[in-house]
Amino acid sequence: MSMIRDLRAVVRPALRPTLRRTTTTYEYEPVQEPDLASAVVDCAVYRDGVRDEDATDLRTALAAVRRGRPGAKCDGSDGFVWIGLHEPSEQEFAGVAEEFDLHPLAVEDAVHAHQRPKLERYDNSLFAVFKTIRYVEHAELTATSEVVESGEVMVFTGRYFVITVRHGGHGSLRALRHRLEDDPELLAKGPSAVLHAIADQVVDDYLAVSEAVQDDIDEVEIDVFSAHNGKTSRGGDAGRIYQLKREVLEFKRAVTPLLRPMQLLGERPMRLVDPEIQKYFRDVADHVARVHEQVTGFDDLLNSILQANLAQATVVQNEDMRKITAWAAILAVPTMITGVYGMNFKHMPELGWKYGYPVVLVAILAICYAIHRGFRRNGWL
Helix, strand or coil: CHHHHHHHHHHCHHHCCEEEECCCCEEEECCCCCCHHHCEEEEEEEECCEECCCCCCHHHHHHHHHCCCCCCCCCCCCCEEEEEEECCCHHHHHHHHHHCCCCHHHHHHHHHCCCCCEEEECCCCEEEEEEEEEECCCCCCCCCCCCEEEEEEEEEECCCEEEEEEECCCCCCHHHHHHHHCCHHHHCCCHHHHHHHHHHHHHHHHHHHHHHHHHHHHHHHHHHHCCECCECCCCCCHHHHHHHHHHHHHHHHHHHHHHHHHHHHHHCCCCCCCHHHHHHHHHHHHHHHHHHHHHHHHHHHHHHHHHHHHHHHHHHHHHHHHHHHHHHHHHHHHHHHHHHHCCCCCCCHHHHCCCHHHHHHHHHHHHHHHHHHHHHHCCCC
């Protein structure tokens, strides 16, 4: 909590009392202090890849970090600060933005969220947006099942700072921070090492979700193309397929826009990215391309499954219509014969015949049997 109190003192210049001049004196106008601690998840200063446990005075620590070598690159040799925020409000983020000179457009995106994955370069910082994806466990896939849940992580990267802004109930970076702290050699590479670690974790989560979604698609595919009690599907799986397709599209919207930013980070030299870390971004870009291919394949496969399901429903309907038509043709024989004999004529030769009734019944049964056998031979019944 001492670190949070120091952070509030450093990143909230707007909270400092202002002077108002009167005729002869200056008076202080107090400013109401917001609850910044509600948005701060963690904050720390790192020197040579090691967390500075003694840096309780964050103002002094930041001042020391800023006094880097003239023209120094972001290699972590001067130390850097990593501030983690969760769904900050505009008021809570205003002081952070002013302290680190963050671009207003990037600040607006970070506060309001619901942004497309992207990478933007400003004079003194990089701004990256990642869509986090979590697989939602479900006992049975239904037409209303939620398969994936999305969130967002925004990362501001400068020469001496990393600011992460997280939106959503998942995608916590706490475990990632601890893993980096256990690898001082990597963390000593500076803020770009943190940016790579976040990108790598997000994409690794994509791979795990992709495997789980593949299992759901396999389940639906088996249900559609396998017989249920010897009968063809009647199209009842269309709702599940459509819901799964909607979830895959949400997954695709998170992956596809990330291809180009990862390629840029891995291929184009950038002032704020350590050359050694840049090599690792190429691996992340390769994983993103792999997930993109998988998700695109899921979308195409679900289109094919949906079309096959609808085609099967049409086939079943045609089979039903053929059966109805066949039975109607069979029933037309006794209807016609009994209709003839039901005519109220006085002079009908067959009416006086002793064996007329049983002969007519036998004739009706024989004709109906012959028609039924013909329809069975042709696959109509």
